[in-house]
Amino acid sequence: MKHLNSILVAALLLIGVGVANAQDENNPWAIEIGVNAVDVYPVGIDDKGRLPASTKGELFDEYFNLNDHWNILPSVSKLSISRYIGSGFVFSAVGTINRIEKLGDVRTGGQVGPFSGGELSYYSADGEIEYSFRDLINGPGGWFDPTLGVGGGYTWVDDIGFGTANGIAGVRIWLAENFAVSLQSTYKYAFEDSYGIQHFQHSAGVTFQFGGKDTDGDGIYDNEDECPETPGLPEFNGCPDTDGDGIEDRNDACPNTPGLAEFNGCPDTDGDGIPDPQDACPTVAGLPALNGCPDADGDGITDAEDECPNEAGPAANNGCPWPDRDGDGVLDKDDQCPDVPGTVANDGCPEVTVEIIEQLNEYSKTILFDYDKATIRQESYSALQSIADIMKEYPNSTFHIEGHTDSRGSDAYNMDLSKRRASSVMTYLTTIGIPANRLTSEGYGEERPVATNNTAAGRQQNRRVEISLDKDN
Template identity: 80%
Template sequence: MKHLNSLLVAAILFMGIGVANAQDENNPWAFEIGVNAVDVFPVGLEDGQTENSPMRGEFFDEYFNVNDHWNILPSVSKIAVSRYVGSGFTFTAVGSINRIDKVGDVSVDDMSYYAADGEIRYSFRDLINGPGGWFDPSLGVGGGYTWVDDIGFGTANGLASIKIWFAENVALNLQSTYKHAFEDDYGVKHFQHSAGILFKFGGKDTDGDGIYDQNDECPETPGLPEFNGCPDTDGDGIEDRNDACPETAGLAEFNGCPDTDGDGIPDPQDDCPTVAGLAALNGCPDADGDGIADKDDECPNEAGPASNNGCPYEDRDGDGVLDKDDQCPDVAGTVANNGCPEVTVEVIKEINEYSKTILFDYDKATIRQESYGALQSIADIMKEYPNTVFHIEGHTDSRGSDAYNMKLSKERAASVMDYLTTIGMPANRLTSEGYGEERPVATNKTAAGRQQNRRVEISLNKNRDK
């Protein structure tokens, strides 16, 4: 137990030295526990020794003569702490104990053995197997200090080892180290062989995804090994940082976004993502091929211009003027009159045949009831010409003063206009004016002539835009 305590103290000392020199939480560490054997035979003959020397032989002579030459303490006799420093190199601090009871073929009294060593080794693991291989050979150099029965001396060390990795963090380490003593008088050249179980630890894994931060390109977000620790939330094989739609599984050709309708336009750029469409219409269909997306086309199955919301132009009244240009789309007209029927001389003549029968109370503008039928017929004819403005004229004979006749004619014309509006004629399609006795159509010298001059006439309003 005394020897084991001394070994632990030495190991802790070397561990502290290693941490102080290069502490880095993102670099892996390893702890090894095992046994060692000390062999002083195959280290080369000294001056004056012959090949038959029982204590030493030539280099590597009887190298594996375990029974005759190896000193083995049947207990844990080696501990080591290692730190990977990069590019295949590892630094190791080693503490070991043993009991020396044979030097070559010569038995000696039990002598105590303590050693504290530092090693730097290079691993050929990645060169032989690629990263993560199970076979891990190394070569290294180092130095240390050894005590044999309280006599200490420094050594220069050369070593070779083979690690066999059973798991990512557990390996069997088989090692042979040649220790060359600097003190000729009392230094002991020897080989130290060891076998131990090595446990690799250390390194920081902030996101807990099993990938150390130093190798994790997304160290704060759990991810996948194939993406160097970065996540693929939607599982589409495209890591989130390169995925334009990280929450929805998609295709690599669309930077991870889906194309639900399969029209070759990714959903984020597709105005109609569930219906296959055209690139020119941002992924929307155009069933009638008129260049207007169905969603904006009031007639999606009939081709039509955009100016008519995708519907074909119609000519409901068949007059040769399209409805879009036809001021009277439901009444046949002429092109010259913007699709509305034109008032002919015959029509005006017909209207005025009715207007001749319009009667007023004597010396008043009040229309007599027996005239209502004629006025209805006039309104019916006018309604057949929906874009025409009619002018109502009032006239008198020459009896009475000019002023009085002018006033009466204006009132009678206005009275006819007002009545026509009450039976459905738009007011904006009618004008009225009185002309008194200025426009006689017969002589005022006879009763028959004066009767003809007292009249209401209807004409076209020539001054009003159609």
């Protein structure tokens, strides 16, 4: 008993060293199939008289003397079913069979203690709790897996049965994730004073782990898989990276298109610093202010909407500069005379000069009327045409036609005649292309003489039609 106490204390101390998360969490079930050997010799001297002293040596004496002391049944003789219960601990239900021919240095052909009659049958059923040091030694998933454990069970040798307390040490060598070679040595202390046999039971076998659930089949078990229903990658804890850009789909704003981390997994095809989903022109480098579209002429209008993409212009003219057809420095949109060079002060139209007014009045001096009437004589038509041609060159100017008489006749009569003659000239000019809104007329009778009325020559000068610039319009 003192030897058993020493073994149990050592086992409990080792089990208490630490707690690990063994790989068995993923495959909680295991089956071991193997062979076992029973050895009663290296368990210490039996001082209770159950077996002759010759059957036993000191504790661990000739522990590996399998030729002289080990009883081995040459067939499958051990079956174990295990369940991982957490924190590195495994519970196992173990059944073994064997054939006893050797009790230390004694053979079972005759009477040996309470046993006689040749070979003895051996059966045992045990429950074991083992602790795996695999993760502590190797890290998760290592190949070297030593274990210590305790347990208890019941053993039958022929017709004699007795309970046992077990101390267990073993090792598994993992050749694959689910497959290992197992070696184990168990010290079984019998509680039956009359018939119980203290002994070692050694075993070797193969272990198969199973029971791990991998719903999506990506090789990562569900309990470690953050995306258990979608195949993924180990580096993303089982979650996918569909486009392979190193950004898992959960954090990827464009999971089906390879992209950059700075854009949450979205691409920037044209390299303008604007990710494609936010880029209205994803294949042509552009400006953030224009949603990623280019503006070659820098006028603030995207090239796609700019009718003159290489020449800056206002949006009001679809990105094209305003034209100045007559080249007078006044844009056509502001030019009242876009086809005639003018001045800025006159809204792009030419200004009527003193010289032009003088030229108009040279023509107006030749306008003749029927005697004492407002009817224009035919020979004056050419002069009126020349006047109209000049007026057309100044399309935004308004001209004032004045009628004048000499002093013969009454004032009222002269005033009326001058008005009718000025109106007659105005009317004629409208018939040959001068808009009526560009003409005004007024008669002044004899009020504005330019020469004396005392001579025929003077009166001739006073009977006239003059043209001036109407500055009020």
